[in-house]
Structure formats: structure tokens, C-alpha cells
Amino acid sequence: GAGVSQSPSNKVTEKGKDVELRCDPISGHTALYWYRQSLGQGLEFLIYFQGNSAPDKSGLPSDRFSAERTGGSVSTLTIQRTQQEDSAVYLCASSTRLAGEQYFGPGTRLTVT
Amino acid sequence: QQQVKQSPQSLIVQKGGISIINCAYENTAFDYFPWYQQFPGKGPALLIAIRPDVSEKKEGRFTISFNKSAKQFSLHIMDSQPGDSATYFCAARKAGTASKLTFGTGTRLQVTL
Numbered sequence: 001g002a003g004v005s006q007s008p009s010n011k012v013t014e015k016g017k018d019v020e021l022r023c024d025p026i027s028g029h030t031a032l033y034w035y036r037q038s039l040g041q042g043l044e045f046l047i048y049f050q051g052n053s054a055p056d057k058s059g060l061p062s063d064r065f066s067a068e069r070t071g072g073s074v075s076t077l078t079i080q081r082t083q084q085e086d087s088a089v090y091l092c093a094s095s096t097r098l099a100g101e102q103y104f105g106p107g108t109r110l111t112v113t
Numbered sequence: 114q115q116q117v118k119q120s121p122q123s124l125i126v127q128k129g130g131i132s133i134i135n136c137a138y139e140n141t142a143f144d145y146f147p148w149y150q151q152f153p154g155k156g157p158a159l160l161i162a163i164r165p166d167v168s169e170k171k172e173g174r175f176t177i178s179f180n181k182s183a184k185q186f187s188l189h190i191m192d193s194q195p196g197d198s199a200t201y202f203c204a205a206r207k208a209g210t211a212s213k214l215t216f217g218t219g220t221r222l223q224v225t226l
Binding site for chain 2: 004033035040041042043044045048056059091093100101102103104105106107
């Protein structure tokens, strides 16, 4: 079946602009996660959605970052007033609630110039 | 505070050799320990995972060894192949919930001919 998809695959933006990154999870997966991977670094947790529960936003680095999940499926990560330090690969993952194994998408490479 | 420490940062192994990557964790609430494999330009893919009620899990050429008292776990790749060349991440998660993963910083493995 189809895996997690993300769009765009690459995004170049100017400092100060807003960007939106999209994630389509695996059908039937109720949990959705966003992570950030900076060059040469591990993955840093950003935010987690589980069903209709309030999201866990504990990893968002600043109030410039926000995310929503519509209809329990597609999610959008928004970064306002982008800064150069926001340059990274943004990865989305999904899982079933019970199994918990997370399946990752290919990521969106964000470059802020 | 880095909750999962991974070493080495990079590793070169000859074809047919054994690759060993180590991780140590601090949070005793962690109860699920997956390893992910990531190729350039791709998202991480789940390779193998272990829970602390067993000391070892083997899947093909990949083995996880787990030492609960030392709070350490390691990935062994037997008969390493050039196709195994990738970045490997260990991770940890609190059991029972589909919650966030805490990742190590990654090990870049190169298997030479």
C-alpha cells in the first residue's frame, strides 16, 4: 500500500517568508508525528497528533511553528517568518495507536536563504 | 540533555565484517528501542526493534543486544555488505503509547569492498 507522502520534496524560501509543509499519512494510521533533521544531526521531535486528542506540541522550538491536522488525516506544518536556522529536513511519520511503529515519509528539505 | 547517546559517529567496515553501533539511554521509563536505517534523500526506515524483556533479538543479519542494567543497547550487522552503507539511528520511546521517539545522533556506516 501507499506509504507516508510529503510535499513539496524541496522548498527554498527567503528569510522572513512563511512556508507550509504537507504530510499525507498511511491510510488508517491515527497517530501522526513531525520531526526535524538538521544536517548531520539526529531527528528532533516537533509535534504529535493522536486521533481527536489535543496534540503534543512540546517539541515546537518557537511560536513561529504551528501544525494542524484536518479530518484526522492530512497534516500541515507552518513556519512563519522563516529564519536561516530553520533550514533542515522536515520528516513526517505515522503509526497505528496500538502498534506504535512509526513509518516515515521521504521528508521536505527546507532551505532558508 | 541528550537522553539517547549513540556511538560511533561514523564507521568503516570491510565487506563481510561485523558492524557494531552502540547506544545508551538515561530515562528508565523507556521501554521500546527501535533502530532505523536511512539512505541519502530518504526517510528513516524501521530496521529492527526490541523491548527490554529480552536481551537479544535477531532478524536475518541484524541483531539487537540489550543490557537493561547498564541501560545500553547495540546493533550488530553480521556479514556487512556495501548495500548496508547508510546512516543508522537508535531511538527510544515510553512503552504503551504511540508517543514520540527520542533519537540518537546517528552513525554513518560505510562498508567497503
